[in-house]
Amino acid sequence: MGMWSSHAIARQDTIIGDVRMRLEAPVLDPRIVIVDIDTKSLGEVGRFPWSRNVLAKLVDQLAGHYGAAAIGFDISFPEPDTSSGYAVLDRLAAHELKDVPALRAQLAQLQPALDYDGLFAKALQGRPVVLGYNLAAVKRGVLPAPAFTAADLRGRELVAYAADGYEANLARLQAAARGAGSFTVISDDDGMVRSSSLLQQIGDGYYPSLALATAAVYLDAGKLTPDFGKYDADSGAADAIRVVGTRGKRRIPVGLGLLTAVQFRGTGGPQGGAFRYVSAADVLAGRVDPRVLKGAIVLVGTTAPGLQDLRATPVNKEYPGVEVHANVIKSILDQHYKTHPDYASGIEFAQVIVVGLALSLLLPALAPLAAVLTSGFAFAAVVGLNWYAYRALDWTTDMFICLLLVAVLFVLNLAWGWFFEHRKGRALVSRFGEYVAPELVAQMAENPEAYTMEGESRELSVMFVDVRGFTTISEGLSPKALREYINLYLTAMSEDIRGSHQGTLDKYIGDAVMAFWGAPVAFADHASRAVATSLLMQASAARLNEDFQRRGWPPLAIGIGINSGLMHVGDMGSAIRRAYTVMGDAVNLGSRLEGITKVYGVGIAVGEATRLAAPEFVYRELDLVRVKGKNEPVAIFEPLGKPADLDPAVLDELAAWDGALAKVRAQDWDGAQGAIAALHAAHPQRALYTLYLERIAHWRADPPGAGWDGVTTFETK
Incomplete structure (x- = not known):
């Protein structure tokens, strides 16, 4: 041109x-x-x-x-x-x-x-x-x-x-x-x-x-x-x-x-x-x-x-x-041809001059919305003029340089406006921080159009973490030591959640932590990220425990519950205080699973929906349970890691456990007791085997009957 x-x-x-x-x-x-x-x-x-x-x-x-x-x-x-x-x-x-x-x-x-x-x-x-x-x-x-x-x-x-x-x-x-x-x-x-x-x-x-x-x-x-x-x-x-x-x-x-x-x-x-x-x-x-x-x-x-x-x-x-x-x-x-006439260059040059001068004078004097509309009108006018010449006059005039000029002038005006509005924008972000999780504020500040605070239903994974025996721990430490103890613990857990697996840290509830994956940034693999984070958190807790014991502090052990499903997510709360959080039955079940870890003596328990959504991990089935507030039984599992990361002996133990659990559900008490007793002898530290040996003794004395569905019902939270 x-x-x-x-x-x-x-x-x-x-x-x-x-x-x-x-x-x-x-x-x-x-x-x-x-x-x-x-x-x-x-x-x-x-x-x-x-x-x-x-x-x-x-x-x-x-x-x-x-x-x-x-x-x-x-x-x-x-x-x-x-x-x-x-x-x-x-x-x-x-x-x-x-x-x-x-x-x-x-x-x-x-x-x-x-x-x-x-x-x-x-x-x-x-x-x-x-x-x-x-x-x-x-x-x-x-x-x-x-x-x-x-x-x-x-x-x-x-x-x-x-x-x-x-x-x-x-x-x-x-x-x-x-x-x-x-x-x-x-x-x-x-x-x-x-x-x-x-x-x-x-x-x-x-x-x-x-x-x-x-x-x-x-x-x-x-x-x-x-x-x-x-x-x-x-x-x-x-x-x-x-x-x-x-x-x-x-x-x-x-x-x-x-x-x-x-x-x-x-x-x-x-x-x-x-x-x-x-x-x-x-x-x-x-x-x-x-x-x-x-x-x-x-x-x-x-x-x-x-x-x-x-x-x-x-x-x-x-x-x-x-x-x-x-x-x-x-x-x-x-005799119908689209041609580029000799005088097209003159038309294109005049178009650039007129549009450039008009926008240079108008945009600085206009409010943001008016500047957007004016730039849009100029853009549409250039396109419309070109289309008219093409359709009515059979001219193929060029227009990219003029459209580029409109875009450049608009961006320059926008950048200039941003320079003056920057401080106002910082205040806006600060106000968001009053009721939105800080990590969400940072993401919104980078690309606010991509996120919404409005409530919506979405498939997510939620995690609840709690310290075992925290009451005893708090009684055995001075206020200063307890503050350092809990700060170190919460920092490590928060870093794991917000680290490479990019979870959203929802809130601290005393010594408990709540987090979720899949919002505000949507992840198709939210369940896999949650499970991977839980394994990382258990490893971090083990390292902290060694440090705490060297200091003479009480040992640290945590329980983690994870569940996946349809949840309500968004800006929720009262007129006084609000927070970006999740709610729903799937969230409640995740909370129940954290408490259930104590019963089965495991560090992590996940629901069946999470296991199905994160199949790349190896799981140990724990039980079929009916938690308080829900009628439908749910299979619960303990994630052990990815197959390549596990010792073959662990996989052999898992296969033996699956066979023993099948015997339990078939009410083959002799076979189940023999299989679990052998597992208990090889792994006496595994509280799960002790629990099932006690249950078998109870079922022998009080058989569940032919219609037993193998479900354990919990009446407390």
Whole structure:
């Protein structure tokens, strides 16, 4: 864009142009029909390429039966078709079966029917058919006569896409066809097709593209000529290509290299909405409504998977190549082109000056909301003006630099405003800290839009931690020592919660700690984070205990309860004091589980929902319990760690315990007692085994009965 031109800016304007093109709704053009060699056609006719007797029939149907006005093949035919088998029969008649005179005579009669190239050439003769060919490094086949030659330019130099070679059609086919055109597609640096080369230079000749050649046949044009209205000798550029025919004349604007921008319509393919597709199989079988093809321009191509004729375009990364030509032909027929006029740079420069001055004067004087609205209006005005020029005037003006200017001025104004509002913002954060957990305040200050204090229901994991025998501890320490004891403990636990696993520290309740995971920052693995933190906290408590005992303080042991489920989270409390916390049945169960750890002699107890949500840990099942306030029993577990971190002996012990617990629930008291007694002998410190041996003794004396569900009911909190 003139003085602001750069690759980065041009790239952004290209992206904007792509989006602008995608926003245009397609309108079906009945003049151009694509005969599609689709999956249906391959199923009915056979794999591609088809024998040319089939293509001969296709041309007969299109030109003869249906009356198509022009037919363009997005296909080339550089090699003879030997699929009839005539060459094999001819060789046999000349050598192995030369002593069979009747065979040679019979072959002479069959030859016309088995000469598929001859049948195809006969079908092409006198028909408005344009064959396609590919530009390549080799030279195969025969080119049509050029549209014009270098000599015809009378000393002017015309720069076009130049090719060293071509893969064209058989001489007999090219001689029979009305013309031919290149279907080679030129992509931009990003692989997207956005323009089409209307003429390519091969040697001294200039040859039309398939789209231009087909449009010329449709218009019954005698010749194509370059228009040097504003010839630039330095760039070798022409303004346009003129097509003059009995059905009208067209002037096609071109840029450097004789390129014209492709105006893509729709998303491509049978459902794209811009062009009607009919199956080649239906054409061959005569199943197409004659009104669809009568007088139409027909392009024969393929969308069948595997035939590799899909192109990346601004409207679709997999766009049928044949439809690229269709879009160019439509633009030629309609004389409707999106162009970048010479004076566009002046318009763009004026736009930048006006918008820049207006915002520079207005934004500093406006309140924040008004500044936002004004910047938004300026942004919308630039986009709207660009869209109007695109739709109403067919101009493709650039606008990224102007949009960037709006954004930069807005940000600068915002930054300036923030400088003055910073102290006010600090006070706001301070007020938040009066009723929100400090860690939440820090996160809100960094990205406040991402979080909300409003109450909501969310799947979370909650943790309750309590010190064992704290009353005894407090009685055995002086107030100063107790304060240091509890401060060291709470600091260590808080650091573990708020550390690498990023829990939210809810509150301290005396010596107890409450925390949760999954809010305000949402974590899909909130249960795994909670379990991992609980194991870390037990390790921290063990280290603290060693330190405390060296000081002569009472030993430290903690119990942790974790539960996962649907909870209510948000800013809750009274008009006097509020806090960001969680509530609900799942929270209450987590609190009950912390108390239950004392009964089973374990450091951590988690609910079944937590175990299911954090399956990467190994767990020891403790029991099925019915806690106070809930009727439904819950399985509870002790997390032991990840499999890779556990000694094989621990896993063996766990397997033996699972078997023993199964015997308990089956009321196999002898088997259960023997299995648990063996575990108790190997691990006498494990209070869980002592508990179950006592329970078995009780159940022997007072059997629970046949309907026993194996659930232990707790009547206290």
